[in-house]
Ligand SMILES: Nc1ncnc2c1ncn2[C@@H]1O[C@H](COP(=O)(O)OP(=O)(O)OP(=O)(O)O)[C@@H](O)[C@H]1O
């Protein structure tokens with residue numbers, strides 16, 4: 013089984029995904045890391061050099077062309093499900109799990125690590141909340157196509173595994 017974790021930057025896809033994979037004895041794949049190793053540069057540098065449109069194209073290509081192991085947990089990039097037909101591809105190729113969180117809770121987490129996230133790096137803390145509210149409103153209709161939605165403030169590995177298995 014392939015499990016694709018989706019949700020806004022900071023919802024915990026990478027952190028929780030790694031734990032979930034370990035618990036299930038599945039491989040863990042982080043799409044942002046895969047992007048960086050494939051491109052040979054950081055996402056931040058890639059954005060600076062090539063712009064967001066090029067990033068989205070390359071992200072989509074990598075998402076769809078990677079040779080995934082049969083059993084794996086994939087932490088997708090925060091924007092990945094929201095461009096092209098990526099969300100349909102995800103739903104046709106695995107079980108999607110949306111880690112849902114409020115803009116305020118996301119902002120609290122993201123204020124610390126914003127330097128490495130190109131969409132946030134130039135914003136002050138008040139602007140981050142505003143940015144997240146708008147971006148999340150734009151993206152919600154994609155995230156909500158997930159097979160399973162789970163509360164990012166109360167993540168529970170055993171419960172999620174049961175939901176995925178008995179869905
Ligand atoms: N359950 C949690 N409780 C508190 N803090 C958390 C939790 N999960 C993750 N964090 C913290 O929130 C921040 C974002 O987590 P993480 O990098 O896993 O998110 P992400 O969804 O992978 O984000 P991105 O889309 O930018 O890759 C990190 O600083 C992490 O330590």
Ligand SMILES: O=C(O)C1=C[C@@H](O)[C@@H](O)[C@H](O)C1
Nearest residue numbers: 021044055089090091129130
């Ligand atoms: O939400 C987004 O658009 C992004 C999230 C990150 O995971 C990275 O994929 C990148 O910084 C863009």
Ligand SMILES: [Mg+2]
Nearest residue numbers: 025026044087
């Ligand atoms: Mg991540």
